[in-house]
Amino acid sequence: MNAPHQPSPTLLDLAGRSVPRYTSYPTAPHFTSAVEGTVYGGWLDQVQDRGEPISLYLHVPFCRTICTYCGCSTKATLRDDPIRAYADTMRQEIRLLADRLGPVEVEHLHWGGGTPSILPPDCLEMLVRELSDRFRFRQDMKHAIELDPRHVTAEGARQMAGLGINRASLGVQTLDADVQEAIGRIQPLPVVAAAFQALRDAGITAINADLMYGLPLQTCQTIRETARQTLALEPTRLAIFGYAHVPWMKSHQKLIDPTALPGIAERIRQATAARKSLLEGGFVEIGIDHFARPEDGLAVAFRSRTLRRNFQGYTVDGAETLIGIGASSISRTPFGYAQNAADVHGWRRAIKAGQFATRQGKAFEGEDRMRAAVISDLLCFFEFDLVEVSERHGFPAQSLAADVGRLAPLVQAGWVEIDGSRIAIRSQRHEVARIVASEFDSYLGHGGRHSSAV
Ligand SMILES: C[S@@+](CC[C@H](N)C(=O)[O-])C[C@H]1O[C@@H](n2cnc3c(N)ncnc32)[C@H](O)[C@@H]1O
Numbered sequence: 266m267n268a269p270h271q272p273s274p275t276l277l278d279l280a281g282r283s284v285p286r287y288t289s290y291p292t293a294p295h296f297t298s299a300v301e302g303t304v305y306g307g308w309l310d311q312v313q314d315r316g317e318p319i320s321l322y323l324h325v326p327f328c329r330t331i332c333t334y335c336g337c338s339t340k341a342t343l344r345d346d347p348i349r350a351y352a353d354t355m356r357q358e359i360r361l362l363a364d365r366l367g368p369v370e371v372e373h374l375h376w377g378g379g380t381p382s383i384l385p386p387d388c389l390e391m392l393v394r395e396l397s398d399r400f401r402f403r404q405d406m407k408h409a410i411e412l413d414p415r416h417v418t419a420e421g422a423r424q425m426a427g428l429g430i431n432r433a434s435l436g437v438q439t440l441d442a443d444v445q446e447a448i449g450r451i452q453p454l455p456v457v458a459a460a461f462q463a464l465r466d467a468g469i470t471a472i473n474a475d476l477m478y479g480l481p482l483q484t485c486q487t488i489r490e491t492a493r494q495t496l497a498l499e500p501t502r503l504a505i506f507g508y509a510h511v512p513w514m515k516s517h518q519k520l521i522d523p524t525a526l527p528g529i530a531e532r533i534r535q536a537t538a539a540r541k542s543l544l545e546g547g548f549v550e551i552g553i554d555h556f557a558r559p560e561d562g563l564a565v566a567f568r569s570r571t572l573r574r575n576f577q578g579y580t581v582d583g584a585e586t587l588i589g590i591g592a593s594s595i596s597r598t599p600f601g602y603a604q605n606a607a608d609v610h611g612w613r614r615a616i617k618a619g620q621f622a623t624r625q626g627k628a629f630e631g632e633d634r635m636r637a638a639v640i641s642d643l644l645c646f647f648e649f650d651l652v653e654v655s656e657r658h659g660f661p662a663q664s665l666a667a668d669v670g671r672l673a674p675l676v677q678a679g680w681v682e683i684d685g686s687r688i689a690i691r692s693q694r695h696e697v698a699r700i701v702a703s704e705f706d707s708y709l710g711h712g713g714r715h716s717s718a719v
């Protein structure tokens with residue numbers, strides 16, 4: 266417990282803390298080489314035995330140029346040859362996986378990156394055909410792709426729709442010309458509007474837009490203006506990501522002038538301004554950084570408590586198994602996480618040799634699943650029931666007593682409420698949610714460096 270004379274933490278204290286985003290638990294810095302191809306293969310055998318539907322994530326780590334703020338796993342190429350070679354290896358990886366899993370049903374298929382639409386049209390078609398030949402696509406399969414608005418064409422949109430793609434995520438980030446200049450990504454409003462139009466004309470009407478705050482030169486005013494212009498384009502979902510400045514991991518971010526970056530207090534103001542604009546625009550808040558129209562599936566899942574958190578953020582995907590395909594992709598199975606080699610050459614070498622390219626991961630052990638459920642509930646619903654979660658995982662509620670005890674300063678500050686066995690974050694603020702979740706992370710403090718909570 267806090268000594269009585271100790272001041273309660275302020276939002277500013279909390280927001281500056283370095284904590285994970287919890288798109289997995291345990292988080293990636295705690296993956297080890299103990300999980301390699303044979304361990305992963307054994308997990309896939311058990312997935313096949315369970316006979317449940319799976320989801321697929323295909324990672325395409327290429328872009329035409331690198332935006333200086335980018336935190337994704339990608340690299341620049343102006344030539345198509347490396348992309349074609351990559352697609353060819355992806356096809357072999359799909360075959361390896363399908364040989365192990367059998368013709369299992371697919372619930373969700375997600376293309377991420379990088380910029381997956383950089384795949385030449387014949388490669389994209391070849392890969393979708395390969396997947397649909399080897400697996401069983403559910404009739405109502407959600408088929409999503411991440412797109413860079415600067416590279417969306419009417420023809421490309423028609424091709425994607427023809428292949429069954431029914432949701433697109435566009436990286437809008439900011440529509441302010443000075444901020445675009447500062448992040449090396451020039452995409453004026455008409456370019457973004459044309460991308461929306463091309464997708465709609467092709468029949469892809471479920472369109473997400475990613476926005477960002479905390480970028481160099483950004484202000485509350487430019488954020489409100491970007492939000493207003495983006496809302497006018499009528500996306501169905503919006504994400505607002507705080508710029509994660511991690512130059513020790515992403516060396517191109519060193520090109521960003523650190524003196525042009527907003528400080529923590531300004532980041533809080535920007536996040537608040539963005540959130541207010543979207544709520545006033547008729548969107549509802551989903552978890553820590555997503556917003557959706559009230560009738561959208563994410564909002565429905567939030568209300569019916571079926572919302573889930575995964576590597577793509579928030580999802581309605583109910584599959585227990587998410588198989589990652591491509592360099593650096595992460596798979597989640599009911600037994601643990603497995604990550605492919607991050608370097609394309611290492612990944613290709615393994616696949617060409619007929620082996621899984623798993624380089625690291627984490628088998629669930631001890632209290633991992635229970636803690637993952639607590640963290641997921643906190644980030645999806647801002648509350649959890651201590652007795653319900655611990656009983657469901659076969660542990661006494663006492664096993665989380667020390668973690669709950671650490672919440673005392675947050676309770677004292679009025680951020681967290683403990684009512685019987687129900688623990689709730691009073692203000693549904695993302696900065697607080699990540700901090701509260703981190704108190705249940707038994708690995709934190711044992712390695713890994715993260716971005717700030719806001
Ligand atoms: C793979 S990218 C999106 C697709 C496409 N490559 C594009 O940029 O439009 C995924 C999203 O991650 C977010 N993002 C990228 N770098 C980030 C960073 N350093 N901090 C926070 N969010 C970031 C951006 O909002 C981006 O739209």
Ligand code: SF4
Binds near residue numbers: 380
């Ligand atoms: S933000 Fe998107 S387009 Fe820019 S480098 Fe990252 S993945 Fe590529």
